[in-house]
Amino acid sequence: MARAASKGGRITREDLQAAYSQVLGEGEATVRAAAPQALAIGGAVGLVVITLAFLAGRRRGRSRSAVVEIRRL
Secondary structure, three states, X not given: OOOOXXXXXXXXXXXXXXXXXXXXXXXXXXXXXXXXXXXXXXXXXXXXXXXXHHHHHHHHHHHHOOOOOOOOO
8 A cells, every 4th residue: 555645744746646546556457357247247138138129029020910811712
């Protein structure tokens, strides 16, 4: 962890930059670690949505289609 203050207890610009870069570094590491799991979940949700849309359209098409009977005389 970064020191809170340098010489004499005053907070310098370098102290702030060091603390800020440390916090950003930890955040980037967390994002990189979570990215593969987020992509997998997003892909699974997308697949479910596409499947439900396909099945809903198929069902609607069956209810609207007419049955035509052809007879030979």
